[in-house]
Amino acid sequence: MTTTDEVVEQILSTYDTITVVGASANPEKAANEVPAYMREQGWRIIPINPHADEIVGEKVYRSLADVPEQIGLVDVFRPSADAPEVARQAVAAGASALWLQLGIASPEAREIAEQAGLLYVEDRCLIIEQRRTGLQPPRG
Template sequence: MTTDTATAERVLSEATTIAVVGLSRSPAKSAHSVPAAMQSAGFRVIPVHPSADVLLGERVYRTLADVPEPVDIVDVFRPSAEAAGVARQAAEIGAKALWLQQDIVSAEARGIAAEAGIDYVEDQCIAVVRALAGITR
């Protein structure tokens, strides 16, 4: 089940800060190029990675709980099986939205987000939605 476009566009239009769980070190991977495109469009991108120190010129945090500022969107570049755990962490930090990238789907994460009152988008590329809607910061 993909999220409707209107919800995805609303979530993006209301956001400025995106914590990216699974931001890749490799520029060849979409988990690097997509957050880089969001950063270029003016969004504040906060990398969350277990071992990197700096990605996209930003300090990297090990977990969402370590991020010291409010997060609008938690953008997930991890396998579907890990999405529910990320959803729980997103709820714990008070994120406004959980966004699962293209091909990532999790009924459990959707339920956790709904219970926490967090907007939920799944199986959509955040950079494609941003580009099609013309949303910049």
């Protein structure tokens, strides 16, 4: 059995791009602060938001299905009730990891992700985990 800490470390050391569902253009929200921080640390950010054109200096896509490249890690800033649908969209988009931010958890999303073979983390903050582990994005 793999612990959540092991999955966190695997994700942070494997993915150099983070696709952020629910990214916010508001710099006072965690859904903006976290992607901005991760970008400063060297990760590439692909924001997903149906109401913005640019977030943290990156082009925004309306949905996961609209991203024109292979998606790996999907980071979720949506209410827990939305997580199962985001998990289904992540699976459909070919993602290989799903991360629900701090305060977001869903047994249904976990089941969807794990049945599809995705790495899965819930109720954890990327900033906290990156600082705890000291990991940097892989260099390709």
